[in-house]
Structures are given as C-alpha cells and as structure tokens.
Amino acid sequence: MKTYKVNKIDVNHMTINGRVDHPLWENAVVLNDFSSPWHFESVEDIEFRALYDEDTLFVSFKVSDSHLHIDSTDDSKKSVDNSDRVELFLRSDKHLDPYYCLEIDPLARVQDFTARPNRQFDFSWNWPKEAIEIKSHFTETHFFVELALRMTTLQEFNLIQKDGTIEAGIFRAKYNQQQNGEFEPTWITWVDPQTETPEFHTASSFGKLKLENY
Template sequence: MAKRNKIYKVNLIKSDELTITGKGESSLWEQSEVLNDFISPWDATQRSEIEFRALWDGKYLFFCFTVYDSKIHIDTKDDSIDSIGNSDRVELFFRPDASLNPYYCLEIDTAARVMDFKAYPDKNFDFNWNWPKDEISVKSSKDELSFTVEGAISLDSLNKFTLIKENKIETGIFRAKYNSKQNIHFEPTWISWVHPNTEEPNFHIASSFGVLYLVS
C-alpha cells in the first residue's frame, strides 16, 4: 500500500494584511492551523515543542516557526554556509515532484541567517544558487522561553520553480537542534514533520516530504 502524504491546510487571508516582524505577533496567525506533530525517529532525547503555522494571501506564502527552546546554539564566527550549518535552525524544502531533480532548500537559523541552495538527488547541493532576494523575507526573535522564525515567500517565485500544482506545494519541514557533548563539541538532533523511514537521519529523500495545501 502506498504511503499517504501528510497534508497541512494553509488558510487564505486578505492581501497586504500580514506584516512580518519575526515575532509571530499578528492576530492573523490565529486563523492558521497549528502543526506540532514533529518527530525525531533517530534520537531518544526529549525534544523541545515546535509549532509551525502557514497562511497565504494570493501573493505570498507566510510561515512561522515557534520553537520552545531557551538553550540555543549559534555559530557566530561569520555568516558563511558552514556557520549557519553549525547552528540551531529550522528548514523548509520544496520540490516540484518526487524525483527531487531539482528541489529547493531554505535553512534559517535563530538570527534569521538564510542558507538557501538548489539540490539534486544524492545530496548534490548547488550553494551558488540563491532564492531571489526580492522574493523572500525572513525575520526572527527570541526570548527566555523560545525563538521564532517568521517569513514570507512570493507565490511568483514558487510558481517560477514549478512548486505549486493544483494549490499543492510538496514540502519538507524540519529542525536541526545542536546539543553539547561533554562540552567539547556540538552534535545535531534531526527533527522532521514526516517520518522518512530511514535508518539514519536523512531529509534529502523523497519520503521526507508532505504537502502544504493552499485553501481557497
């Protein structure tokens, strides 16, 4: 029997009403569904609660992660790919289809630094590619209990990359949490919305994706 995709319904709001602040403070977020059934199949460590929300307005896909974690690890030596890749972050992957040839990745740390790249099967990454800067906005905030990453992606860009089909966007939603090991180095715990059914952590595989459904 074929595996059924997880589906998250993205509710429609009026255009030009939602402002991205990085705090997820707009009352419009109350119109969104809360996605919080994240799992870490490869790590028994108790994970922090994660809430993901999304909305759309005909022009933009809005998203908001709230992660209830006060122990944040961030590598601040520079703004390189390596630095972001060694930091706590949330991730969105988008694909045109299950071939993953190609797919598009956004990895965002708690300082709203974005590692964006185009990818191909077998973890073939093109870090020279970037999401068009005028087509995406990301902001973040943190307090003593949590951090928030909030953003907007233009539907024009999603359509340009053939990522919207019949109001469906095939999407992977993830988090990387870095934990100190004997105060010597940090190792990640990998957290996913969809269980990819792999023995080792791997988000770069067709089975790790669900569907964002744009409700009209």
C-alpha cells in the first residue's frame, strides 16, 4: 500500500483558517502524487498535507483550479455532490464495514456519510460536530481546504491501528463542462484502484497515513 508520513507537532500550536498558511504546515510532507487513471487529460496540481498532535489530526488540500464549479442550489449534501470537491475516506480495515466519508467543496460544505461494502451509503449520518472543524478559501487560481479531526473520535471509530497507521482514500472530483452544457466529473485519486471505470468505494483505492512517533 502507498504510505504517507504524518509528522507530529506540539499540542495546541496549530490552528486552521482555510488558507493553508500556518507556519507549521512547512513541517508536513507534501503529497502531490495524484492521477486520473480513467481519463486522458492531465490533472492540475493537488497538494495534500497532514500533521497531528496528541489531540488532533490536521489535513489540508491546496488545489489548482481556475474554473471552479459550485452547485449553489442550497447547502444540502446533494449540492456538494454536484460541486468540485476534495474527499477523504477513512476505514478501520480492508473489509470496509464500515468506512467513513468526508467530501468537502470550496465553500467548506461537507457531504459526510458512512458506507459499507457494495456502495451501501447512509447519508443521514454526520461526523460528530464537536469532533471536526472545516475551513476553506478560494482565489482565482486555487481553492484550499483544511480539516481538524479529533483523535479521540478517530480512536472511537477504530480508525487508528496499533502501529499508528490510518487507512485512507484521498480523492478529488473536478467538474468540467461538456459540449452539451452539462457538467461531468473527472475522478482523481492518490491510489490507483486498478478498476476499469472510476471507483473510489473499493478496498484497492486506499493507502496508509503513518503517524510518526505515535
């Protein structure tokens, strides 16, 4: 499995504002190994970073995008589902029973849900509000998303293994306008799941986040 190293920082030294500009982000490894195995067009730059302290896992995305597509119908999960976004899936083991999905658009709106094998989705579920913080920002050329996830909740969901690893899928959906005027997504992933058609909801789409000195 692909592995990303999550460096440890001192507790209570990190804050997020949606701009990925806190000096501590310089201590994070930059992950930019993303591709779209099912499309021929090149993928614009995506930078993923993660850090953690005793209390919190911090995650950030910096995405190059000068043509954002945001469904502004309302603030429902469905509107997020029709918008450019980044995605973080977390699982307790390879059986995907269950796994937890966070899909976040440039407005910091989140589509959060639990899932089980064979695309059994529970959209009525929400990540505990006291255990997550989300901030975002966008410019003419980029959008940024930052997440702060409480370690206690990750532990309660059995998402941190004894060896300090978290099995995660890291994804992006980019909506492009077609000749007929409709918008269709290009699916972008860190780990190539080796599927014939785009598919993130499969065990082979996950890698590992390794918490250093856990």
